[in-house]
Amino acid sequence: xxxxxxxxxxxxxxxxxxxxxxxxxxxxxxxxxxxxxxxxxxxxxxxxxxxxxxxxxxxxxxxxxxxxxxxxxxxxxxxxxxxxxxxxxxxxxxxxxxxxxxxxxxxxxxxxxxxxxxxxxxxxxxxxxxxxxxxxxxxxxxxxxxxxxxxxxxxxxxxxxxxxxx
Amino acid sequence: xxxxxxxxxxxxxxxxxxxxxxxxxxxxxxxxxxxxxxxxxxxxxxxxxxxxxxxxxxxxxxxxxxxxxxxxxxxxxxxxxxxxxxxxxxxxxxxxxxxxxxxxxxxxxxxxxxxxxxxxxxxxxxxxxxxxxxxxxxxxxxxxxxxxxxxxxxxxxxxxxxxxxxxxxxxxxxxxxxxxxxxxxxxxxxxxxxxxxxxxxxxxxxxxxxxxxxxxxxxxxxxxxxxxxxxxxxxxxxxxxxxxxxxxxxxxxxxxxxxxxxxxxxxxxxxxxxxxxxxxxxxxxxxxxxxxxxxxxxxxxxxxxxxxxxxxxxxxxxxxxxxxxxxxxxxxxxxxxxxxxxxxxxxxxxxxxxxxxxxxxxxxxxxxxxxxxxxxxxxxxxxxxxxxxxxxxxxxxxxxxxxxxxxxxxxxxxxx
Numbered sequence: 064x065x066x067x068x069x070x071x072x073x074x075x076x077x078x079x080x081x082x083x084x085x086x087x088x089x090x091x092x093x094x095x096x097x098x099x100x101x102x103x104x105x106x107x108x109x110x111x112x113x114x115x116x117x118x119x120x121x122x123x124x125x126x127x128x129x130x131x132x133x134x135x136x137x138x139x140x141x142x143x144x145x146x147x148x149x150x151x152x153x154x155x156x157x158x159x160x161x162x163x164x165x166x167x168x169x170x171x172x173x174x175x176x177x178x179x180x181x182x183x184x185x186x187x188x189x190x191x192x193x194x195x196x197x198x199x200x201x202x203x204x205x206x207x208x209x210x211x212x213x214x215x216x217x218x219x220x221x222x223x224x225x226x227x228x229x
Numbered sequence: 230x231x232x233x234x235x236x237x238x239x240x241x242x243x244x245x246x247x248x249x250x251x252x253x254x255x256x257x258x259x260x261x262x263x264x265x266x267x268x269x270x271x272x273x274x275x276x277x278x279x280x281x282x283x284x285x286x287x288x289x290x291x292x293x294x295x296x297x298x299x300x301x302x303x304x305x306x307x308x309x310x311x312x313x314x315x316x317x318x319x320x321x322x323x324x325x326x327x328x329x330x331x332x333x334x335x336x337x338x339x340x341x342x343x344x345x346x347x348x349x350x351x352x353x354x355x356x357x358x359x360x361x362x363x364x365x366x367x368x369x370x371x372x373x374x375x376x377x378x379x380x381x382x383x384x385x386x387x388x389x390x391x392x393x394x395x396x397x398x399x400x401x402x403x404x405x406x407x408x409x410x411x412x413x414x415x416x417x418x419x420x421x422x423x424x425x426x427x428x429x430x431x432x433x434x435x436x437x438x439x440x441x442x443x444x445x446x447x448x449x450x451x452x453x454x455x456x457x458x459x460x461x462x463x464x465x466x467x468x469x470x471x472x473x474x475x476x477x478x479x480x481x482x483x484x485x486x487x488x489x490x491x492x493x494x495x496x497x498x499x500x501x502x503x504x505x506x507x508x509x510x511x512x513x514x515x516x517x518x519x520x521x522x523x524x525x526x527x528x529x530x531x532x533x534x535x536x537x538x539x540x541x542x543x544x545x546x547x548x549x550x551x552x553x554x555x556x557x558x559x560x561x562x563x564x565x566x567x568x569x570x571x572x573x574x575x576x577x578x579x580x581x582x583x584x585x586x587x588x589x590x591x592x593x594x595x596x597x598x599x600x601x602x603x604x605x606x607x608x609x610x611x612x613x614x615x616x617x618x619x620x621x622x623x624x625x626x627x628x629x630x631x632x633x634x635x636x637x638x639x640x641x642x643x644x645x
Contacts, residue, residue, distance in 0.1 A: 074416055074505060078613040082620070083593035086266050087296070087303035089273065101615045121417040124450065125613060127352040129270055129368040150421050150452055151352055155368035205253050205382065215370045216277045219377060223278070226378050229255060 064141045064162070064183075065191075066113040070175040071102070073119035077126040077152065081134045094130055095137030112139035115179050119145065119170045123152025132156040142181055144169055144188065157206050160214035164188060165200040172197065231480035233388040234455055235423035238363040238477055242346045250387040250485030259362075260340050261288055261375045262349035264331050266295035266592070267368075269307045271350055272314045274373030283318050284379035290322040290340050291315055292331035296595050297587045329560030329586030332356040332444065332528035336436075337562050339470030343458040344477050348375060353528050353610065355424075355446045359439035360465070361458035361476060363423075366447060386423045386452045387485040393428035395494035400644040402538070403438035404530055404608070404628040406430070407445040408499040410491060412509025420450030425479060430493055431456060436465045437532045444529045445610055448506040498643055501626035504614040512631055512643045520625070521603040523548075523636040524617070525581075526557030527591045530608035530629050533563050539633035540572040542644060543579045549639030554581040555597045557589040581636065590617045599624075606641060608632050 079101030081094060088094050099106035116135065122145035123131060132155050135143065142162040146169055156163050164181055166188055173179060178191040186199045202210060212218045219226070230247050232240065240248035242256035263271050268291060275283070283289060291311060299305040308326075315323045328334045332353055335341050343361030347354060350372045357364035367381065375381050391410060411418070424446040431439065443454025456462075458476045466474075479486060498512040525531070525539050536558060548554045556576045558564040564586055567573050573583050590597035591609040598618030599605045605617050605624045612624035625641065634644035 076611075076613040078593065078611070078616050082615045084598075084618075086592070086594055087301060087307060089270055101613075101620050121420070121450065124416055125352065125447075125611060127350055127354075127366040127368055128267060129350075129370060133270075147417065147420070149417070149450060151366050151368060154371060158368060158370035203253065203384070215374060216274060219278050219374055223280075223377065226255070226374075226380060 064181045066115040066141050066179060067111065068115050068117045068173050068175060068177045068179050069110065070170065070173070071116060071118040074121045074124055075118050076124050077128055077131045080123065080131040081128065086128060086130055091133055091137035094134035098134040098138045107138055110138050110140065113141045114139065116140055116143045117170060117173045117179065118143070120147045122148050124149035127151045129155045129159065132159055132161045136161045144179065146170060157209055158215040160210065162210065166197045169197060231482040231484065233423065233483045233486050234425060234457065234477050234479045235363055235386055235388050235453065236483065236485065238344055238346060239383060239385050241344065248385045250385050252385045253382055254385060255380050255382050256346050258348055258375050258379055258381055259288060259345035260290060260347040261372065262290045262292065262331055262335060262347065262354065263372055264295055264351060265293040265297065265307055265311055267350035268311045270369035271372040271376065272310060274370045275376040278373060278377050280377050283376045286318050286320045288379065289320050290335060291320060292324045292328065292334050293326050294330045295588045295592055297326040297585065300595055327561060330528045330531065330588055333532065333559035333563065336360060337469065337560055339466065339472070342466060342470050342472045342474035343462060344475040348381060352447045353444055355451060355454040356440050356444040356528055358443040358454040359436060359456050360462055361456065363453055365453045386421055387487065388423040388425050388479065389419050390425040390427055390479065390486060390488045391491050392488055393426060393430040393491045393493060395430055395492045397430065397493055397496065400630045401496055401498055402628040402630060403434055403441040405496055405499040406493055407442050408501055408509045408626065409496060411445060411449045411507050412499065414449055416448065416505055416507040417450045419446065421452055423453050423455055424449065424451035425455040427457060432459065435534065436461060437534045441529055448610060498628060498631050498645065500631060500641065501612055503612055503623040503625065506612060506626065512627065512641065515641050516643055518641040519604060520606045520635060520639065520641060521552055522597065522599055522605045523552060523554040523632050524590050524597060524605060524607040524609065525629055525632050526555065526559065526589050527609035528559060529610045531557055531559030531563065533566050535608065535629035536563065536567045536572045539629045540575040542630060542633040543637060544575050546579055546637045548580040548636045551639045552636065554636045555584055555589060556581045557584045558586050560586050593617045606632055606635050
């Protein structure tokens with residue numbers, strides 16, 4: 064994955080990602096049109112397919128609304144890189160196949176607009192502007208399995224009987 | 230092996246004798262709750278799996294509370310979709326627009342008992358831990374897995390136990406205690422941990438107050454809130470639930486247990502200032518701050534005890550002409566009791582609006598929104614930017630006592 068970085072701060076909450084008044088919507092594209100409206104109403108117009116969000120700690124804190132990762136994915140964001148993620152947002156994102164990349168102190172090192180190259184298999188994130196490389200915290204095996212099968216729905220389709228019996 | 234309450238519940242739910250923090254387990258789910266706002270996505274995800282029938286309709290509870298009554302055609306459509314699902318799946322535990330907020334309705338109707346695993350597509354599902362259940366918020370796709378299989382995977386959490394001691398001063402409440410804790414440890418201070426509340430102060434608290442503590446566990450990143458069940462828990466459940474249950478308690482020598490001591494003897498009323506729940510100050514530091522709206526309600530502080538506290542402060546007085554106040558009882562049961570006790574009369578006489586049981590302005594997508602530059606003082610649980618309407622509005626969070634005292638003066642006021 065390679066894309067342009069959009070920078071956000073610490074504690075980006077789910078109301079910033081997708082405000083409550085839009086939760087009546089379910090369509091990915093409609094949700095994407097309002098993504099990050101809580102802090103930048105123009106964000107959905109500026110973002111391009113493949114771009115990457117880079118943020119500080121506790122990204123996605125707050126609500127369990129799956130509308131949040133759906134809106135981010137729908138806007139074409141290929142991955143969210145942050146120093147840490149809130150728990151429910153983390154699960155929801157992996158479940159819908161939105162890659163989350165955890166890297167220590169990353170927001171101090173990447174500038175807005177930098178081109179970021181992420182290699183999940185090698186566990187390396189590279190800033191192509193500064194040529195700095197960073198180590199990615201690996202996903203637990205179980206979650207990696209869900210990610211690799213394209214999200215939890217596909218995973219369930221493939222493993223329904225074992226899960227039911229197990 | 231010495232275990233925490235969270236480890237014991239998850240061990241039992243996964244059919245094991247033991248479980249240990251960090252381990253990934255597949256748990257059998259006892260209660261799966263969804264509501265009108267996140268329910269439609271859960272149903273859509275379930276349908277994508279391609280199954281016709283949910284695993285067990287008796288273990289699913291559906292509550293309409295976020296947008297009731299429907300305030301838009303989109304909301305009405307979501308309600309219709311959920312009613313159709315309820316009918317098709319034969320779900321009996323369905324509470325349409327008339328009952329109130331899910332985190333009040335589930336305990337009231339006896340769906341939550343100690344030792345069980347409760348999941349809900351709402352982050353404040355952690356509230357139910359006040360009765361000793363392992364209760365946690367999940368997303369819609371996770372709920373689709375539960376609908377399909379009755380199971381969900383969890384990483385067994387470590388436990389942070391807040392040992393709360395001391396006597397609360399007059400007009401200082403559970404909300405002040407939990408805001409104080411969140412202010413100290415931060416919005417991610419308990420990420421992925423079970424937040425267990427103990428100590429003499431917790432034991433002296435009512436079930437309602439314990440629900441306030443557990444409700445706010447998610448605001449410090451917690452996976453669940455928990456209180457060890459005792460006689461008060463048993464009394465609360467009597468007449469509400471016929472389910473068999475097992476009481477589990479944390480062993481003091483459990484390996485994954487970390488303890489934080491909290492002394493509340495000197496605690497003043499607290500307030501979370503914009504725009505983060507961990508931006509907590511004593512109310513005395515922000516006294517006199519202008520407000521435009523007061524919201525008394527929500528799954529945090531919309532219970533009978535909150536309404537009693539507010540009515541005691543407001544009786545015979547008038548809500549400041551410069552502001553408006555919304556009172557939203559958390560459930561029909563709370564509403565009718567408040568009616569019988571004359572509390573609603575006090576609110577209406579004072580100029581407050583009493584609305585039907587629902588989430589109200591808390592989700593920023595239904596009634597009582599605030600405009601650009603306006604300030605809301607709310608007894609709910611989140612003050613994120615844009616949470617109650619305009620992203621240019623500000624939200625403060627407090628107890629019912631602070632909210633009531635402030636509604637009279639029209640500025641943030643210490644109730645003492």
